[in-house]
Amino acid sequence: MRIGQLAAASGVTTKAIRFYEKAGVLPAPARQASGYRQYDHGAIERLAFVRAAQAAGLTLRQITDVVSARENSGPPCQHVVDLLEQHAGSLERRIAELTALLAQVRRLGHRATTLDPAQCHPSQVCHVIPPSDGGTPSS
Amino acid sequence: MRIGQLAAASGVTTKAIRFYEKAGVLPAPARQASGYRQYDHGAIERLAFVRAAQAAGLTLRQITDVVSARENSGPPCQHVVDLLEQHAGSLERRIAELTALLAQVRRLGHRATTLDPAQCHPSQVCHVIPPSDGGTPSS
DNA sequence: CTTGACCTTCCCGCGCAGTGGAACGTCTAC
DNA sequence: GTAGACGTTCCACTGCGCGGGAAGGTCAAG
Missing domain, CATH: 1.10.1660.10 (Multidrug-efflux Transporter Regulator; Chain: A; Domain 2)
Incomplete structure (x- = not known):
């Protein structure tokens, strides 16, 4: 064909x-x-x-x-099993990262409800997202 | 500076x-x-x-x-709040996708323990990963 | 003979967030 | 005056998985 x-x-x-x-x-x-x-x-x-x-x-x-x-x-089964296991590990890590990030984003959203826009100084871009909070980079 | x-x-x-x-x-x-x-x-x-x-x-x-x-x-607070909310939603969806994918990968890994490498036909690449199982695409 | 469907190779583009290097200008210290 | 630390611009490249389109070759039908 x-x-x-x-x-x-x-x-x-x-x-x-x-x-x-x-x-x-x-x-x-x-x-x-x-x-x-x-x-x-x-x-x-x-x-x-x-x-x-x-x-x-x-x-x-x-x-x-x-x-x-x-x-x-010949059949690469062991290789594939190892690969799948390793892949499952990286998926778990990725899920953990995203879960932590989600919690962080939710904290920011919640925090925004307690802030007054008038309190946002011109020197800041937006005080809802504060600097250096140690958020996990999403790589 | x-x-x-x-x-x-x-x-x-x-x-x-x-x-x-x-x-x-x-x-x-x-x-x-x-x-x-x-x-x-x-x-x-x-x-x-x-x-x-x-x-x-x-x-x-x-x-x-x-x-x-x-x-x-001026202060883009509402914009930022909307953005964060929307972002939280896409994080949730992404986490759900990856969780489903992880379950699928685990199923494959488990399945491999019950298979005999000798049963793997040359026409297949590896019988641990079977075709068209309807796995969720990871993108 | 020509049309149109199919095939070939090739290179460019996407989105993402930069990094690396070339070729050149500028400022400071000795 | 010259070394070297800094600055400027621009272009290319990374990894990922293709899609778009050009320029041309091949094959069957009408």
Whole structure:
């Protein structure tokens, strides 16, 4: 099948498919005499894996590592398990950061209800957001 | 004071200060005859506001809006309150997304412990991550 | 033969918040 | 007068995941 059919079958644009190939996340397919890419049926499954892994929040870089591990040394299950565990850890940290940030933003919003706009000196931009409160950067 | 002193006093690099000015988040300061930027004391406070607002997770675009509202029509408190409320809402949504994603990743990790690597067909990349499970996209 | 759908490669752009470096001007101390 | 610490501008690059469009080649139908 050609790239257009693969795109239609997988729901991924031809642009994205070529991008994945260039990024190393999909192997370079065979070419027809015309230069057109020629895909076999497995390409649909590989593409489905890429989308599933993306839906799990993995980056293309991480997926590329999984795919090349698979190509070099068989099923990369342990690698994938480690990756998922590590990913779960970073999700937890990120959630904790955002939760702390949410609490901080809520404090500011609440604080605003007790302040008088007239008390806002021109030298400040807005006294609702005070300097150096040690908020967690959202990186 | 010159830009280097402002940088030292505020803990922000000269690069970032010039970047803020170009982005419209800081007003263009006066210039000396040499062309050097000349800052008054209020610049330190404006910069502190920018950093505090960033620590609260606001983007430079949002901060720019607050600053220009301040310049055009006095204390932007209501604007800021609305902004914070809206920001809290998007933080909540983001946290919910990431929490759902974390649950999904945990399910995958757990599932991996019940699978046999030998069962992983070559046509798949890795059977730990199955296709089309309807995971929430992380963006 | 020509039209139109498909394919190829290529580079540019987005949004975000800067950082790095080049090439050059300025000020201060010795 | 010269070293070096500071300042100025501009352009490029980072990571992420593509999308848009140009300029051209290929293939089937009418």
